[in-house]
Amino acid sequence: MEEETDNVEMGGSAGTSSNSRWNPTKEQISTLESLYMQGIRTPSADQIQQITARLRAYGHIEGKNVFYWFQNHKARQRQKQKQESVAYFNHFLHRSPPIFSTPLCPNVICAPYYMPQSEMGFYPHQHPKVLLSGGVCRRRSRTDDVMPSEKPKYCDVPPLYDQQGIPYDCMSNRNLETLPLFPMHPTGILEAKTIDQSSPLSSIATPDIDEQEGGQLGEQPFFDFFSAQRSS
Amino acid sequence: MEEETDNVEMGGSAGTSSNSRWNPTKEQISTLESLYMQGIRTPSADQIQQITARLRAYGHIEGKNVFYWFQNHKARQRQKQKQESVAYFNHFLHRSPPIFSTPLCPNVICAPYYMPQSEMGFYPHQHPKVLLSGGVCRRRSRTDDVMPSEKPKYCDVPPLYDQQGIPYDCMSNRNLETLPLFPMHPTGILEAKTIDQSSPLSSIATPDIDEQEGGQLGEQPFFDFFSAQRSS
DNA sequence: GCAAATTAATGATTTATTCAAG
């Protein structure tokens, strides 16, 4: 694989033109992996900001890259484990060939090597999953946290759209910006966009940790991210 | 459902405390439905901004609300159709009872009433889907949307995090109590655990984050293996 | 050795599910 010769610079999309997708540098990746190992799975908006800021030292990077990275890494790690555990079982219970190698009933529609599919505890080392008396397996109800639980919802994840002033590259020919949805005004490309909450920056503070799934402490109420004024 | 007296003011979450979830006003909903009918399904970031701005006239609303609305509406509209078409088939081909009502082979593991599941045209009234010569069914390549398509990629969707300088700290009762992700100084909170694969950065100190998924990260699960530094 | 042709990874989006407020 990649030989990594030195480079501490050319790495990600930073060095290059900037177009196209983010290409993480080695440092960025190792930092992210380190955080992942420390337990971070679904970083809150604040965490993402911090991480992003930190990683920016190694090359161009945006919050969404961090977000996606965790999203993908978590999912792929999970599937890797799942498949590994399947292999494990396979090897254990039978011989090497795949389970159900011979269909018992050839004319019936079966899911191929079907494995719990969605959930139903199949991540041996993962959460035990709460097993209800009826045998039903319920997944961690989002609010019930592993810890005593302090905040009902750590809810981070506000999706995209908002991007206030996000510069997203988009160097792409953007001029025409979406046609007028509400052609009331002559057009002008609307300049409203003033949302901008203007935070004094005041430090990156709020490092909060993380949370999530099993997490715990995520305090983050609910705020809507970028939206200007949050309410309450 | 909600009775909504005419309000043009108290409507959504605007009037109320502001806390909790967005509660669209009648005007907002009809506008959204109208847009949906016009073909909008996954509005771009710009479109969301515009729509949001427009709907703001009827009450508090944020970009994410618009985003989620389209997400949910699209999904639910689709499932409604799907189930309708299933009913249609059912009624047509056989009698009324559900398909596969009697398992042909009781001892075999079958996917329950498995329906195309992922894709393969099953939304009769939706887009026709481009049918390639080979009979392969390609789904709307993400770029081609409802409209004639003007942009190769309107690249909207940047997820949350971005929020550049957003100051949400706000009134949250707790002033940042979240600990730093990248503590510069020893926090005292758990010092061991320095997994830190010695990547170049080293500086990051290991905050303790959490863990989650399995609940306890105390013991590193398992992936530990592959994750560290892969390759290279 | 090197560049076109393949294949493996993985960044970015979209769709499906789930949870819970009202």
Add this chain to the structure above:
DNA sequence: CTTGAATAAATCATTAATTTGC
């Protein structure tokens, strides 16, 4: 029981690895 919100799973698409023919 409807539906706003959030997360997970499935996909798509682009980049880096590898392989292959010369």
